[in-house]
Amino acid sequence: MQLFKDIVLLLTFILVLLMFATVFVSFFMAKVPFVPTRKKILPLLEPHLKDRQGQLMLDIGCGDGKVLFWAEKKLGLKGRGFEISPLPYLLSIVSRYLKSSSVELRFANFFKQNLQDANLIFCYLFPELVEKAYDQAKKQCKPGTLFICNTFRPKQLEPVKIISDEKNKPYFYIYQL
Ligand SMILES: C[S@@+](CC[C@H](N)C(=O)[O-])C[C@H]1O[C@@H](n2cnc3c(N)ncnc32)[C@H](O)[C@@H]1O
Numbered sequence: 696m697q698l699f700k701d702i703v704l705l706l707t708f709i710l711v712l713l714m715f716a717t718v719f720v721s722f723f724m725a726k727v728p729f730v731p732t733r734k735k736i737l738p739l740l741e742p743h744l745k746d747r748q749g750q751l752m753l754d755i756g757c758g759d760g761k762v763l764f765w766a767e768k769k770l771g772l773k774g775r776g777f778e779i780s781p782l783p784y785l786l787s788i789v790s791r792y793l794k795s796s797s798v799e800l801r802f803a804n805f806f807k808q809n810l811q812d813a814n815l816i817f818c819y820l821f822p823e824l825v826e827k828a829y830d831q832a833k834k835q836c837k838p839g840t841l842f843i844c845n846t847f848r849p850k851q852l853e854p855v856k857i858i859s860d861e862k863n864k865p866y867f868y869i870y871q872l
Pocket of ligand 1: 727731758761762779803806818820
């Protein structure tokens with residue numbers, strides 16, 4: 696019984712530590728909190744990303760990996776995610792295991808990675824970070840690579856597509872690098 700109590704205490708301690716680390720990283724390093732893309736809006740992307748089986752999608756700031764798992768299952772895409780915050784990263788690892796997914800997950804700052812392998816890049820980040828990420832992708836990626844933004848986008852650039860829901864509320868902005 697004492698051993699059980701000790702294990703619960705240790706796990707609680709680790710969880711609290713991870714939560715503190717996540718809050719710290721969110722405020723001081725990521726500068727954007729973990730807010731996952733809503734699952735019900737993902738199917739809006741489906742008709743626009745058909746016939747891309749086997750291509751590589753990066754989620755730069757992948758959170759719990761939801762978008763990549765969805766893209767793997769529904770679109771047959773390969774996935775690679777970068778996440779800088781410990782708790783969302785841990786969630787993504789557990790999720791990958793439970794889903795038996797092949798998505799690659801890296802505990803890393805995407806600004807320090809090379810994005811050149813991507814065929815598609817997905818991001819859900821605040822505007823100043825999206826603009827910085829767009830410039831990075833433009834420098835590193837092949838021409839024609841899709842850059843897909845959820846909600847926030849590089850304001851000064853015209854997307855090739857704006858994807859809205861049935862009430863005409865825009866959610867996704869697609870750019871071609
Ligand atoms: C709004 S959430 C979006 C999560 C996921 N992409 C989705 O759409 O469900 C943004 C995530 O990006 C992560 N992030 C922010 N800056 C990052 C960076 N430089 N490198 C890696 N991850 C970053 C944050 O920790 C957060 O989990």
